[in-house]
Amino acid sequence: MAQQRSRTDGGRRRASHSMESVLTEAVALLDEAGAPALTFRALAQRLGGGVASIYWYVGSKDELLDRATDHVVGTVLADIEKLPPGDDPIDDLRAIAVTLFDAIVERPWLGAYFMRNTELQSNSLRLYEKLGRQTLRLELDARQRFHAVSAIVGVVVGSAVDIGQEPPQEILDGAVDRDEYLGRFADTWRDLDPAEFPFVHEIVDEFDGHDDVDQFRSALELTLAGLRLQAGA
Amino acid sequence: MAQQRSRTDGGRRRASHSMESVLTEAVALLDEAGAPALTFRALAQRLGGGVASIYWYVGSKDELLDRATDHVVGTVLADIEKLPPGDDPIDDLRAIAVTLFDAIVERPWLGAYFMRNTELQSNSLRLYEKLGRQTLRLELDARQRFHAVSAIVGVVVGSAVDIGQEPPQEILDGAVDRDEYLGRFADTWRDLDPAEFPFVHEIVDEFDGHDDVDQFRSALELTLAGLRLQAGA
């Protein structure tokens, strides 16, 4: 991954980047410590160059985020294209959505920027198309198809937002692990008045130690079931 | 809304705030120009006081955001409590979700912070309970109820993220209105290769000038239909 460098010139060296290396290192920063870790200064240091150089490749931080996001969505798209096509379009929709969600679980920062700007995120648009193409196999009108894909993307994003929140400092330090953190939260819920919060008490054990993937899967199933009903299949 | 002030003392006056006034003015700033407009300096100026004074009421900006959010969720909750209870729990779920979504449409910044921290957002927790209580009337187990409410909140949040994105500068200036902006976007889609993007072409007319509320409603209907199926009612 090392870029070509100039020959020695009195101690100081000049860095030589490329769009690829900028995005790769940006994604690496995001992966390692989340969105707040991606700063122009941190990125420049990683690239062994100056801050202003990055602006030659990218016009703003928003654009950097969009391009970095699209960069990894490209790999997700590749995974999706490897999926074996099935008989049932709804099964295929599920497979695509799950693949996307898995990627967001691995990279929680992804959820926040994904699908922000389809002009700069051409891979996101392709992914949108991938989902939509399955709806073409269902007996729906154009509006229903549009809404169906929006709904599925909405479920993914809605679940992703949950995951994407920066965890509090104590959990990043490793002082407290996720289960304990959830457990504490659950305990404060258990202390609530059962008469005033019957539902919270009903589900607090489910919340305690719950799995985000299960939560997403269930939400997705509900939407897909509704869609199947709508398509009359 | 004027707070008591000290008697004259050589020209300079001291401002006197209250938790209420801090949150009210914070919400006003968010309403007027979105999340980026809420800065401690802007807020202090509005309150006629110093920057550091705000820290007496609030420990950090995150806490300010949480409390401001919960402040308006309180009014949403009041609206929800005014809703007439119906025979069908699913109809009631829809009514609650729509009321919440309407509030987010009016205050697009709300979506991003809503339900971030139920410790500081007690009204969000109450709203969560309100939704959940309807699921107690359905024939589901605890886990299904937990997932059902998560799914509905997910649909709301997922749609809210769409709305919540800061529009580009040109639309804030009023130089370009929303329909024209959507139209431009649609045009770039129409320019895509129809063979490569059949779905995008199928729905581009639906996208052009689409209504966010319709989009949300449809997604919600799919989830509710799935839920009704699951509850066997």
Added chain:
DNA sequence: AGTTACGATAGAACAGCGTTCGATGAGATG
């Protein structure tokens, strides 16, 4: 009434952020 104690306010400073400017490097082209 004078003093003390404390709730509340505020100015100034700090570190970090995205962004811009102007100068300067290196490599290819003539």
Added chain:
DNA sequence: CATCTCATCGAACGCTGTTCTATCGTAACT
């Protein structure tokens, strides 16, 4: 060898959240 253009970079600007320290005003206590 001169020129030109692409690419790089240090330094500065204005903004942000946050902290430090000093101070004011009121209420309570002797």
